[in-house]
Amino acid sequence: MISYGMAEVLRRLRLDAPGDPTPAWARVLGAEGVALSLLVGAERAPEPLWCHPELSARFEELQFTLGEGPGPDAIRTGSPVLEPDLDRVRPERWPALLPSAAKLGVHGVCCFPLGIGAIRVGVLTVLCEGERRMGAQQYTDAGALAAALTGAFLGGDLHRNGGGSALGIPEPPSVLHRxxxxxxxxxxxxxxxxxxxxxxxxxxxxxxxxxxxxxxxxxxxxxxxxxxxxxxxxxxxxxxxxxxxxxxxxx
Missing domain, CATH: 1.10.10 (Arc Repressor Mutant, subunit A)
Structure with missing residues (x-):
């Protein structure tokens, strides 16, 4: 069951609350940062829609530059990639990313793909705090948020409330950040x-x-x-x- 805090997050999305929602997401998830990227273009490259704080934006750019990391793996497999302690990841898994992430001060990362089956629309990236790992409740909340965002971007009916509109979040960006x-x-x-x-x-x-x-x-x-x-x-x-x-x- 999702937490009260995540229930409030999803309620505010349905109400189309103004502004960047990621600070609230990070607070509820007890995370050092949160980023949401959507896949656009013929090459299906991730475009950042929301990032908080700047560390999340820099880590998204790092993954995009290198083409490796938990985000690309989550997009490729369609399954969450949970690495709350990057020091325990085998160096050969992400040989370029791991030392660069350490230099940035990123301690752990959990990525949740947005998609259904073979369809991929984006990825939700959660940066774990060095002294505080995500617990079972945070994993549940992050999974629920990813599922809600997936339903919204795919235009599904599962997240419609009493015949109303889907979650009030922006359409995929028409102006590319990159x-x-x-x-x-x-x-x-x-x-x-x-x-x-x-x-x-x-x-x-x-x-x-x-x-x-x-x-x-x-x-x-x-x-x-x-x-x-x-x-x-x-x-x-x-x-x-x-x-x-x-x-x-x-x-």
């Missing part, structure tokens, strides 16, 4: 003749190799400060002349 990433992914896909998924993987590989945020690398691709180079299997050259193309990068 437009450069989506644009750069499309450019790489067309230039190298690869799928959008592979193009995003190559973009991530360059960001990881250069130890830069994915958004910064994407912006350099879009502005043609990074040149696509087939000789290096789709890697990029730092070259102010722009992308290698018949028009010398002027088009």
């Amino acid at each position: 437009p450069a990433v989506h644009q750069a992914t499309g450019m790489i896909s067309v230039r190298l003749g690869v799928s959008m998924q592979e193009a995003l993987l190559r973009l991530r590989a360059h960001a990881y190799g250069s130890e830069r945020p994915l958004g910064e690398v994407a912006q350099d691709v879009v502005s043609r400060r990074l040149r696509l180079n087939d000789d290096f299997d789709g890697d990029f050259d730092d070259d102010g002349s722009g992308p290698s193309s018949p028009d010398g990068g002027k088009g």
Whole structure:
């Protein structure tokens, strides 16, 4: 059974309470932070809708840049990924993420996918406090919140109240938080003749190799400060002349 606090959270969602709801979610869950991301675009990349506090936003960006972690695993498997103590996770599971998460000060993460069956719409990420792990009640509450959000975004009737409207939360974002990433992914896909998924993987590989945020690398691709180079299997050259193309990068 969900807690009184989570019942109030879901009630406020149904009432379409204004503002970012994640501070209340974090308080009820006893969490260090909470983030909600939705899957958008042809590459089904996670777009942050709500994050609290800044640490949650930075961890979401880290997972997005590396393409690994509890969030991507939850999206891929459709099952919750519960790692309340990252120090106990095998290093080979997320070799790039674990040391970077430690530097951020993230101690534990629990991710709950939003979806039904093979359908995935997003992921709810809960950061666990270093001195306070999520208990059984918090897991139950987080699962109930993820289920309610799933029903709302899929437009299901399970969460309608007496014939009224579904949970009063925003539609998936029409304005992308990461437009450069989506644009750069499309450019790489067309230039190298690869799928959008592979193009995003190559973009991530360059960001990881250069130890830069994915958004910064994407912006350099879009502005043609990074040149696509087939000789290096789709890697990029730092070259102010722009992308290698018949028009010398002027088009």
